[in-house]
Structure formats: C-alpha cells, structure tokens
Amino acid sequence: MPSILESLRNQVVPAWHKQGLMDDPVSVTAGPLSVEQAIGNPGRSDFPIQKGKEKLMEACFRHARGQAFTDSYGTFSGTLAQVAALPLDGNFQRAVFVSVLNAVLRWQQCVTNTVHCKDCGPKDCARDLPAHIIRRYGRCRVTLAGMQPAMIESLAGVLPLRVVDLDPDNIGQERRGVGIEGADTAQDALAWADLLLVTGTTLANNSIGDFLQHTPQKPVLFYGTTIAGAAQLMGWQRYCPRSS
Known part of the structure; x- marks a missing residue:
C-alpha cells in the first residue's frame, strides 16, 4: 500500500x-x-x-x-x-x-491559508479554538497531538484535555494542570478522546497514519499550514484561521 x-x-x-x-x-x-x-x-x-x-x-x-x-x-x-x-x-x-x-x-487557487500567521496571530488562533471545537463537535474530550502551548492554555479548563508529544524535553511537563504525555501512553490518550486535534507536521514527519487510523470512529481536526494542500485534496478538516 x-x-x-x-x-x-x-x-x-x-x-x-x-x-x-x-x-x-x-x-x-x-x-x-x-x-x-x-x-x-x-x-x-x-x-x-x-x-x-x-x-x-x-x-x-x-x-x-x-x-x-x-x-x-x-x-x-x-x-x-x-x-x-x-x-x-x-x-x-x-x-x-x-x-x-x-x-x-x-x-492554482485550489487552496488558501498556506503561509503561517505572525505576531498576534497564534494567540488569536488559540483564543478562538475552544469556541470553534464546541460549535463543530460539541463539548467533547480532546487529545492534542503536538506541543502547542497557546492551544493548551486556551483549551485547558474549557474542555477535557490530554496532550501527547514525542519531544523528550516536553514529556512530563505540566501546562495549566495538563501533563504532557509521551509515546508510552499515547494510544490510551487517543482512545480516550472524542476528537483528535493534530498538528499538520505529522504529514511531513510521516506519523499522520497513527491518527487517521482512528477515523471514522472519531473525527480528526488538523491545524497549521503544513497540511493545507493535503487537507484540501483529501477532505480533511483543518483549523488555521489566522494564516494567509
């Protein structure tokens, strides 16, 4: 395959x-x-x-x-x-x-928002994320894949949240009461969630299949510019409102 x-x-x-x-x-x-x-x-x-x-x-x-x-x-x-x-x-x-x-x-004008936001953009993007999730998916349990500190701070306390990351410097840290988990508990965190919120970087590092295997049982919402074109071609949901 x-x-x-x-x-x-x-x-x-x-x-x-x-x-x-x-x-x-x-x-x-x-x-x-x-x-x-x-x-x-x-x-x-x-x-x-x-x-x-x-x-x-x-x-x-x-x-x-x-x-x-x-x-x-x-x-x-x-x-x-x-x-x-x-x-x-x-x-x-x-x-x-x-x-x-x-x-x-x-x-080719097939996709927009392919250039990363700057300055206040990441903060504003994270601020609007909980409302976007609740509006589209309801009040659900979210597992965030990828250390995105602004998103963690925005989601923590609003929705049930777990965070997984592969960087050993991040694993074991705590942000807003949410512990950063590693590979040993990643599958449990993915199974626990109602929604997977996944960095588009997984497309470039070839780990994207680990998350898509959970569909269609649970939705996956990708974020970032990396996955702009692929999301358009494949019909994946993407959140990247402040990019240009």
Missing part, C-alpha cells in the same frame, strides 16, 4: 503533467525561515520553532508560497519534475515535497 504522501503525489503529478508544469523552466525553491520570518513576535517564547526544534520551510512556485514545518531542514532548488521524483523516505525530502505541494496548489 502506498503511503499517504505517495498517494497524494500519485494524485497531483498526473495533473501537473497534463498542465505542462513539469517541463516548464520554473525554479522551485525551499529554504528554512528564521523565527522572525516565520511567526514574527507572538509575545511568548515557548513555541517549538523558537526553541530550535523545528524550522518552517517555504517553497516558492511562480508567485505563490507554501510551507511545511520540519525538524530536518535545508535548502532545495530545482524543477517541479525533480520535486515529484524525490524519494519520500526522509523528513527533509518530505518537507520539500509538502511545501511545494502547498505552493503549487496555492498558485
């Missing part, structure tokens, strides 16, 4: 061929953004990107931009055909493909 990313590639590459994009002498570039370029000044210093754990890769296709968070970053320049031929067996290659996918779909 092809992986989810391979399935996405099999879906879009024939369309790129048909539109004549593969052979166009168009440069596709992706490079790691600085913290300020990525999220500006959000008024706090505990986002993963600020700790150097991740970088936001940005791809430019013609005049459109697409992004992907990754812990394995660098630069890439080539044609769309070269991107389509990348092996998807490493986090760097996957981040390049995902960011380029987002950029191309943005250029």
Whole structure:
C-alpha cells in the first residue's frame, strides 16, 4: 500500500503533467525561515520553532508560497519534475515535497491559508479554538497531538484535555494542570478522546497514519499550514484561521 504522501503525489503529478508544469523552466525553491520570518513576535517564547526544534520551510512556485514545518531542514532548488521524483523516505525530502505541494496548489487557487500567521496571530488562533471545537463537535474530550502551548492554555479548563508529544524535553511537563504525555501512553490518550486535534507536521514527519487510523470512529481536526494542500485534496478538516 502506498503511503499517504505517495498517494497524494500519485494524485497531483498526473495533473501537473497534463498542465505542462513539469517541463516548464520554473525554479522551485525551499529554504528554512528564521523565527522572525516565520511567526514574527507572538509575545511568548515557548513555541517549538523558537526553541530550535523545528524550522518552517517555504517553497516558492511562480508567485505563490507554501510551507511545511520540519525538524530536518535545508535548502532545495530545482524543477517541479525533480520535486515529484524525490524519494519520500526522509523528513527533509518530505518537507520539500509538502511545501511545494502547498505552493503549487496555492498558485492554482485550489487552496488558501498556506503561509503561517505572525505576531498576534497564534494567540488569536488559540483564543478562538475552544469556541470553534464546541460549535463543530460539541463539548467533547480532546487529545492534542503536538506541543502547542497557546492551544493548551486556551483549551485547558474549557474542555477535557490530554496532550501527547514525542519531544523528550516536553514529556512530563505540566501546562495549566495538563501533563504532557509521551509515546508510552499515547494510544490510551487517543482512545480516550472524542476528537483528535493534530498538528499538520505529522504529514511531513510521516506519523499522520497513527491518527487517521482512528477515523471514522472519531473525527480528526488538523491545524497549521503544513497540511493545507493535503487537507484540501483529501477532505480533511483543518483549523488555521489566522494564516494567509
């Protein structure tokens, strides 16, 4: 069975061929953004990107931009055909493909909100999250996958919440009375939840299948710019209201 990313590639590459994009002498570039370029000044210093754990890769296709968070970053320049031929067996290659996918779909006007919000955007996004969840899913038990401190603070005390993360520096910490759990209790946390709130970075690091296997028994709500294009193509729910 092809992986989810391979399935996405099999879906879009024939369309790129048909539109004549593969052979166009168009440069596709992706490079790691600085913290300020990525999220500006959000008024706090505990986002993963600020700790150097991740970088936001940005791809430019013609005049459109697409992004992907990754812990394995660098630069890439080539044609769309070269991107389509990348092996998807490493986090760097996957981040390049995902960011380029987002950029191309943005250029094709198939998707919006592919560029991360800045400054007050992350705070406002987290502030509005509980109401969004209650409106769409009711007052449900939420397991948040991915250390997103502003979202934890916004959800804690409003909805029953568990948080799982794979970063050993985060596991065992407590935020607003919610303990950060690791891999040893992750499956229990996922089974406990009525709703899985999952970072889109799971697409680039190839762990997304761990969460989608729980559907359709329970809904999955992805957040962030990384999964913009894939969510549009696959019909997944995404929360990313402050991105552009």
